[in-house]
Amino acid sequence: MAELFSPAWMERFAAEWNREPDLAQALGQIDFASNIAYGFVEEEAPRGFLQVLKGQVASAGAYQGQALNWDIRASVDQWMKWISSPPGMTGLGMAFTTGKIKFKVGDYKSMLKDPRMATPFVKSFSVMARV
Structure with a gap:
C-alpha cells in the first residue's frame, strides 16, 4: 500500500x-465542486489533495498550496482505524464531537444538515478502505 495521502495513494483514491x-454520481447530481485536502492534525499543512468537479475527481495528488473548500484532518492512527473499519454517520458525528476529526477549512455542521452531501461524505471513508 502506498503511504497514506501520498500522490500515488491520492490517485488511487480518486480512481475509486x-x-x-454513491459518491461520484450522487455528488454529480448536486453539481458538487470542491477542493478537498486530507492530512494529519499534528502537521501544519495537509498532504493529499482532490479537485472535484460535478462529483468527479478531476485531479489528485499532493497538496501544493491550492485554495481549499475542505481541509480534513485526523491522527494517523485514527485514519488507519477508519480505513480498516469505515465509520458510519454516528461514528463520524462522535469523532467530530470528540475532536478525532477536524475541519481546518469547511463547515462540517452545514454539510451534515444536507443529506445530499452527508451521505457521500460517509461513503468516502469506505472508498478509502478500497485503496
Missing part, C-alpha cells in the same frame, strides 16, 4: 471515488 456511484 470516480467508480463509486
Whole structure:
C-alpha cells in the first residue's frame, strides 16, 4: 500500500471515488465542486489533495498550496482505524464531537444538515478502505 495521502495513494483514491456511484454520481447530481485536502492534525499543512468537479475527481495528488473548500484532518492512527473499519454517520458525528476529526477549512455542521452531501461524505471513508 502506498503511504497514506501520498500522490500515488491520492490517485488511487480518486480512481475509486470516480467508480463509486454513491459518491461520484450522487455528488454529480448536486453539481458538487470542491477542493478537498486530507492530512494529519499534528502537521501544519495537509498532504493529499482532490479537485472535484460535478462529483468527479478531476485531479489528485499532493497538496501544493491550492485554495481549499475542505481541509480534513485526523491522527494517523485514527485514519488507519477508519480505513480498516469505515465509520458510519454516528461514528463520524462522535469523532467530530470528540475532536478525532477536524475541519481546518469547511463547515462540517452545514454539510451534515444536507443529506445530499452527508451521505457521500460517509461513503468516502469506505472508498478509502478500497485503496
